[in-house]
Amino acid sequence: MTKKLDKLTRAAQFRARLAQALASTGMSQAELARRIAVDRSTVSQLLGGDGARLPNAQVVGECATALGVSADWLLSLSDRPETAADLLATSMTLTAAERALVDEQIFAWHREAEGYKIRHVPAALPDMLKTDAMLQWEYSPHLGRSTVQAIRASNARLDWMRGARSDYEIAMPMHEIESFARAEGYYRNIPAEIREAQLTRLVELTTNLFPRLRLFFFDARRLYSAPITVFGPLMAVLYAGRNYIAFRDSARVAALTEHFDQLVREARISDREVTAYLVGLRRTI
16 A cells, blocks of 8 residues: 655656656657646756646546556556566466466476465365376377376376475365266266276375375365466466466455365364265265
């Protein structure tokens, strides 16, 4: 929040910031005058003097546009010189999502957030918890003959993520894991031995890696969540199918963190109940 300024101080800061913006862009007074369609003497007046008078809104806006800064910054209404579009571009990015195991972008975000808690709502079963047989069943239609090579190449990354200094909280809708156990919907035609081995892997991981790995199951009829990952306080990423939408501004990261924490608070199966729950599902196969 900016301080309330008197007219004299605001006018002085306008002149100083206008001069700063000119210097940072390397633009001459004559060039600025040409771009804002005024005489050069007018620009000299804007930069000189010691009075309390400010230029009209049209001139301030033209100066801001020409110099690539915000009018609010020139008028000391903001401490950030970036325009609203620049601020948005910095706080939110759209990145292509590969249909692969652990793509370069996901791995880069995990490395950047090493040491922070990772909160994750996967689109399906989390890749880092899958057996090789499950990965091959899922990715063969997309990777073809290279599936085995891709799994081998990804194992190192998955091992890095499991061994990183980050704690993982993963929240999944109950219908996802139950559909998997029954081979329904997306998981139709998965052989029983693959499903049984996958549930065994989940039992082992949730037992051996607890409390660094915590798995929760929530009721999607009560609470819905799109696939998201919150990388500590650094960023929150929404998965939109072909793209990731990444937010780095603290307000959105905090909002999505609170959303995830609500999923955990209202989970039907808590992290301490999950092993018994998975064992029970495995018996149904």
